[in-house]
Amino acid sequence: MLPPRYAKWLTDLLGGTLPEEQAATCSSCAMQGEAVAEGYRFRADAKCCTYVPALPNFLVGAALRELPPGPGRASLESRIEDLATCTPHGLDVSEADRARYQALVAAETFGRDPDLRCPHYLAEQGGLCGIWRQRNGVCATWFCKHDRGAAGQRFWQAAEALLTLAERELCHWCACQLLYREAPPGAAEIDDSLSEWSAWVPLRRDYYLRAAALVDELSWPEVQVIGGPELAALVEQLQAAHAALRSEGSAGPASRLVALRRPPTVLVPGTVKLAQRGPVSTRVVTYSDSDALELPNELLALLPRFDGRATEQVLAELAREGVILTPDLVARLVDFAVLEAPA
Ligand code: SF4
Ligand code: SF4
Structure with a gap:
């Protein structure tokens, strides 16, 4: 299930249903157990979450708005407390975590190194995501398996590229609105003696909540205007990947063959x-x-x-x-x- 905001954007954009990846059975992780060949298993206490996600400001605000007290909320609050990675654009990833992730990818130990487990991963709850409805575009579009194989992967890779660029442009747009056009709550006017972000730092939760509210008001066409030509090009690529999936048949479980599909003329x-x-x-x-x-x-x-x-x-x-x-x-x-x- 995509985060609700992203599901709406993509269904508005594509005008149809999105593929469901039923082979990626996350609650009973498909990358563990006897069905998985030795060497390709992920650790049960890490799954595919050996990754620290950057979170754009508007997703941080949306998560703050909806998460009740509990471990998911605590994982978010703990990142917000870290001023080194708490920025106007959202929650960043430290250089150390970036380097550890690159080393993990180079060593081909993705999913197998619990030291780099995501801070939002709720191990004691069987590996649920503490910010599931507000996870970023990378997390939302990654699946270990695709019901339509490489064709499905091409669609989700196009969706990831689009959502990641939209996140980058929107968090920048929010920062410009909030830093240069709004004063922090309680301030009569923008205090020129402080840098724009310094004035917000004590009230950074309000800042992120405002960012979420700003993006709430945007329709997909408005998001596209903010994203400009670079986003428009990715929209075309996503539409092409979606059309390819639809023309080749509807997505379905791995065990179900799709009727009336025509293979390419030369193979x-x-x-x-x-x-x-x-x-x-x-x-x-x-x-x-x-x-x-x-x-x-x-x-x-x-x-x-x-x-x-x-x-x-x-x-x-x-x-x-x-x-x-x-x-x-x-x-x-x-x-x-x-x-x-x-x-
Ligand atoms: S997407 Fe991740 S959590 Fe879901 S089944 Fe695959 S490895 Fe497990
Ligand atoms: S945000 Fe959620 S889905 Fe993404 S890596 Fe963390 S726990 Fe996994």
């Missing part, structure tokens, strides 16, 4: 890494390490037959040999980049 094998070979089937990794597929060995052996000839010709040739690959199955292999259109 070749994608980059398929064999993770674990069994006597009947093989676990393969294609577009994402965290979304491996279990494919029958017989099917894997057929992939080289897609050698750049017309897909219909290859399917007809296989049919003459008594092997029927339905268009739906081929389209699903394309979704997961097992087969792909030639470059």
Whole structure:
């Protein structure tokens, strides 16, 4: 579920339903347990939250407004108390945390280092997010698995780029409104003897609440005006990714094939890494390490037959040999980049 504000923006923008990623079963994390190949598991006490998120001012304010006393609220208050990372644009990430995250990515230990667990991660509640309804665009669009494989990932990556840029532009816009056009509550007028932010620091919770109220009043078209041409370009990319998903079929659970889908006219094998070979089937990794597929060995052996000839010709040739690959199955292999259109 997207944060309500972002869900509204994206549905207004795309005019339709958004993909649901039902394979990413967060309450019973899909990256743990026996179903996950050794080496690709996340730690049960960290999941995919080994990341400290920057929070734009308007999300901080919205979280302050709605979070009741409890661990989620406490996690936010604790960050607001840290003046080193508490800024007019929102809650920043310290250089130390940034460096630790980069080291973690380089060492490929994402999801496996509890030392870099997010401050909003509620371990004692089984790994819930303490700011779920106000999490940022990165958190809101990341899934370990996608019901439509690489096609779904392309959509969410486009959504992440758009929301992240919107956050950057909106938190800057809020800062300009509040620092240069408003005095802190209780001040008769802007005190020129203080820097604009210094005057707000003792009242920074009010500042963040005001930022949330300012963004509440914006419609998506107004957000786009603030975001300018850079945001407009990302809107086009998101619309294209959404149209591609819709034209290829509606999103659905991994087990449900989508009817009447047409595979590309020419196909070749994608980059398929064999993770674990069994006597009947093989676990393969294609577009994402965290979304491996279990494919029958017989099917894997057929992939080289897609050698750049017309897909219909290859399917007809296989049919003459008594092997029927339905268009739906081929389209699903394309979704997961097992087969792909030639470059
Ligand atoms: S998105 Fe994160 S919490 Fe959800 S199932 Fe995947 S790894 Fe687990
Ligand atoms: S904000 Fe929530 S979803 Fe994002 S990393 Fe923290 S706990 Fe996880």
